Amino acid sequence: MEFKDYYDTLGVPRDATAADIKKAFRKLARKYHPDVSKEKDADARMKEINEANAVLSDPEKRAAYDRLGRSYRPGQDFQPPPDWQGGFDGADHGFSDAEAAHFSDFFTKIFGAGAGPRPRGAGSRQREFHGRGEDHHAQVMLDLEETFRGATRKISLRVPSIDPQGRIALEMKTLNVQIPKGIRDGQVVRLAGQGGPGFGDGPAGDLLLEVHFSPHPRFHVDGRDVHLTLPVTPWEAALGGVVPVTTVDGSQLNVRIPEGAQSGRQLRVRGMGIPSDPPGDLRLTLQVVLPPASNPRARELYEAMSRDLAFDPRTGQEV
Amino acid sequence: MRDEPLSVVVLDDAFLTAAQMASACAVHVDWVTGHVDDGVLTVTAVVGAEWLFSVRDLQRARRIRQLERDFDAGPELAALVADLLEEIGTLRTRLRVAGLV
Numbered sequence: 001m002e003f004k005d006y007y008d009t010l011g012v013p014r015d016a017t018a019a020d021i022k023k024a025f026r027k028l029a030r031k032y033h034p035d036v037s038k039e040k041d042a043d044a045r046m047k048e049i050n051e052a053n054a055v056l057s058d059p060e061k062r063a064a065y066d067r068l069g070r071s072y073r074p075g076q077d078f079q080p081p082p083d084w085q086g087g088f089d090g091a092d093h094g095f096s097d098a099e100a101a102h103f104s105d106f107f108t109k110i111f112g113a114g115a116g117p118r119p120r121g122a123g124s125r126q127r128e129f130h131g132r133g134e135d136h137h138a139q140v141m142l143d144l145e146e147t148f149r150g151a152t153r154k155i156s157l158r159v160p161s162i163d164p165q166g167r168i169a170l171e172m173k174t175l176n177v178q179i180p181k182g183i184r185d186g187q188v189v190r191l192a193g194q195g196g197p198g199f200g201d202g203p204a205g206d207l208l209l210e211v212h213f214s215p216h217p218r219f220h221v222d223g224r225d226v227h228l229t230l231p232v233t234p235w236e237a238a239l240g241g242v243v244p245v246t247t248v249d250g251s252q253l254n255v256r257i258p259e260g261a262q263s264g265r266q267l268r269v270r271g272m273g274i275p276s277d278p279p280g281d282l283r284l285t286l287q288v289v290l291p292p293a294s295n296p297r298a299r300e301l302y303e304a305m306s307r308d309l310a311f312d313p314r315t316g317q318e319v
Numbered sequence: 320m321r322d323e324p325l326s327v328v329v330l331d332d333a334f335l336t337a338a339q340m341a342s343a344c345a346v347h348v349d350w351v352t353g354h355v356d357d358g359v360l361t362v363t364a365v366v367g368a369e370w371l372f373s374v375r376d377l378q379r380a381r382r383i384r385q386l387e388r389d390f391d392a393g394p395e396l397a398a399l400v401a402d403l404l405e406e407i408g409t410l411r412t413r414l415r416v417a418g419l420v
Contacts (some may be wrong), residue, residue: 178324189327
């Protein structure tokens with residue numbers, strides 16, 4: 001396990017004041033906050049920044065970290081001293097155990113997995129307290145096709161658990177989860193009893209999974225509706241016609257293009273969107289694609305249209 | 320690991336109580352009630368004396384809480400940022416649907 005230099009993570013000197021640390025954290029949080037950041041590694045960086053801030057903004061944790069870190073360089077192999085007390089009782093930083101579970105092994109080795117706050121009123125290690133465990137949150141990415149047929153997903157989580165001696169440790173937990181057909185982007189599913197362990201005789205919390213779809217090369221989703229740009233020929237648009245469309249689940253539809261359709265016109269196929277209750281629609285946006293005038297016959301046809309059709313798409317745009 | 324898949328409850332139409340909302344946000348229930356009293360969070364339904372929240376309320380509350388924590392933001396500022404982020408998300412969806420991104 002490598003030694004982590006939290007000062008380096010926040011870009012502050014080792015003698016930085018609490019105000020310097022807060023300022024540095026906010027600056028980096030603005031840059032890497034997953035809600036706004038365009039950086040590819042924003043999520044990972046934000047976790048590192050949160051972890052560094054959780055330690056350096058807490059005087060007790062910072063002092064302990066400084067004591068341990070005196071003889072280490074960043075990246076150097078690190079092992080806490082044998083007499084080091086894990087399961088550090090730090091102050092409440094607004095991080096739950098569920099969030100602290102995202103912190104590194106390095107953090108866990110020094111401060112223990114239970115360095116987040118205890119349930120309100122529980123005290124730090126009051127064994128007689130009985131309370132419901134924390135709800136845990138996670139995100140799961142699905143392919144759009146999976147909502148059309150339902151999906152079973154293996155989800156691995158790092159979760160705090162309580163061993164027979166009552167100590168809190170992090171462990172990997174893999175769950176086999178049935179994602180129901182018709183689930184929509186942004187929906188949350190609850191797995192009862194799969195969250196944090198209860199305290200005393202209290203029940204375990206729940207796991208809340210937020211579902212999102214991976215970007216699809218052809219389809220876009222908006223709520224229950226599925227959108228597809230449908231290329232059509234000029235004669236299909238002008239004269240009307242029936243064109244085949246392959247839907248998300250691979251089935252074929254024949255869609256009637258109305259006569260005189262223009263690029264950008266939307267057609268709706270009812271009930272062919274997300275198979276929720278009620279089902280969404282498939283929305284087709286027509287895109288008229290011109291054949292290239294790349295051979296004499298094509299040029300001849302375009303020239304005939306130019307000559308014979310009294311058509312000016314800019315009519316009415318004159319200033 | 321269990322081989323049999325765990326069944327789930329979709330929270331779309333299920334409402335959460337203030338206590339469930341607090342638990343899901345890892346905050347004290349006073350945080351939820353205080354933010355409702357201040358108009359930062361909204362209640363989707365009231366049944367008897369019980370406030371009920373939707374999943375959308377939950378997602379907004381979690382975002383507000385994260386903004387408050389990460390930036391030491393006041394509730395009103397965090398709510399404003401949450402609203403703007405939601406608006407950006409809606410506009411980005413419209414751009415994707417229009418094939419512009």
